[in-house]
Amino acid sequence: MKRIFSKTIKFSRFTVSLFTNEIMLVFIGDKKIYIKNIRLRLPSVDISSLRRPRIKTGRRPAYRPYSSRRNNLPARTKKHAFALAAAILAISYVFSVSPSKQKNSIAPDDETIKKNLLLSKNTDYSSPEKGLKLIINEHTIARGDFLQKIAKKYGVSVETICGTNKITTDGILTVGAVLKIPNKDGILYTMQKGSDLVSIAKKYKVSLKKIIEENDLKNPDFVAANTVLFIPDAKPLNLFSGFIWPSLLRAVTCGYGWRRNPFEPSQTEFHTGLDIRSNFQWIKASKYGKVAYTGWLGGYGKTVVIAHPGGWKTLYAHLSRIIVKTGQHVKQGQLIAMSGNTGRSTGAHLHFEILRGDKNINPYIYFRKKRE
Incomplete structure (x- = not known):
């Protein structure tokens, strides 16, 4: 039975699969998977010599050390094998040891998608429809x-x-x-x-x-x-005018500001909201408003965006279930979704943001104001 050599090595998003006569390189990109096959040309072997019957002479064949057998490969084959090994190591080093370029290409895409969404008129609560007469x-x-x-x-x-x-x-x-x-x-x-x-x-x-x-x-x-x-855009004065906690628990696992990248500890990134401990629990609207967006938002996973009067907006990300629809009006404290682990997440939690215009604001400031 013919034996086939096979070995797979993974380096972050780069995978090298080694076979008897083929090498497969796989790179998982943001929107596409790249696959490259490299076929190896092995030296030809005389099959007739492999079937030659052995003749028993009563003497043991002379021992040949492994190094002498290894040196029987042609110099050209050795050169190609060495070049191929060096290329694999170089590619592996680029994608595993120094992944900053790859990580930086992921985060801006998600942030750009989110920024374009939040700055669009579709998510603007304050702008009234032109020509709409009061009835x-x-x-x-x-x-x-x-x-x-x-x-x-x-x-x-x-x-x-x-x-x-x-x-x-x-x-x-x-x-x-x-x-x-x-x-x-x-x-x-x-x-x-x-x-x-x-x-x-x-x-x-x-x-x-x-x-x-x-x-x-x-x-x-x-x-x-x-x-x-x-x-x-006025609101009744008998309601709390600030923001309330969107989750049942008030345990913050990651605060607002600079932090180590949870996927690449050697890199730092700016965290634009709060990560609140919430293990598949119900999430409520932090402030009354109009649901401006529901759906998948890149690395944020299932997301809900609520627009509030005065240019304020709140974002709820990594959700597992959404129970409101775009265009629906919600009151403060109304259930809107369930927390989860969708998107670029390391565990079940709620990612919560407060924005005014295109600027993120530390949500914890407004939670403290409510307690005071």
């Missing part, structure tokens, strides 16, 4: 209605309904009651005697220019009492 709808509460269902029907957030009708998110809805629901996110505000637009804009943390443009006010300095104004 106040009336909804009569029926049996089986709840705030999330009503908000989804009219395409607004739960906070818009609560703020406009002065109810809480956990309040009981009365069957037959009529709710006023604007077709945009914001709240309706009735001007009080002695109040002015500047104080209202400051109170609800909304641009004064937006209020004037949205209500088409001809004389902003004088607005009569009992005038109903629409405050765009």
Whole structure:
């Protein structure tokens, strides 16, 4: 039976497979796998000499040391074998000992994809649709209605309904009651005697220019009492205005800032969020807003991006399950997904980020503000 030599050696993302008459080189790239076969030309052997019968002479054949047998290879074959071995070692060294170029080519791709997504208008909560005229709808509460269902029907957030009708998110809805629901996110505000637009804009943390443009006010300095104004992107004041912990546990396994690359300890990278210990547990929205993206995001795996008024955005990555859809409005604390180990991850956890515009901010700062 013919014996076939086979041996496989792995160096990071580079694999060398050695066979009797062939060498296979495999490199696993970011988007493609590269395979190179090198066939070896072995020296021809006279088969007739291998079948020559042995004649017993009673004498032992003269012993030949292994070194003398090895030297029977032609000089040209030795030269080619040495060159091939040197090439394999050089390639292995490049991809295993100095992988910085390969790792740097991976991370920027994921970061670029994420940055382009977060800067796109599709994930911008604050920009209103041009030409969309304000319409106040009336909804009569029926049996089986709840705030999330009503908000989804009219395409607004739960906070818009609560703020406009002065109810809480956990309040009981009365069957037959009529709710006023604007077709945009914001709240309706009735001007009080002695109040002015500047104080209202400051109170609800909304641009004064937006209020004037949205209500088409001809004389902003004088607005009569009992005038109903629409405050765009405003939220009810009886809700917590900051960010809450998105997970059940509050154990941070990797903080915000520079760290050692978990895949290549010899390299450093900037960690743009918090890694929170969460072993396939439910994740909730850190702040009310609109789901801007759900799906696979490169090395971040299954990801959810929620856009919030004022240019704020939160990102939840390495998820195992997503239960919200793009375009859906979610309230603060609402379940949105389950943590997991998808993408470029070393174990089950939640990667959480807070962004304003295109700048990442340390989420722990806002969690501390809530405790204070």
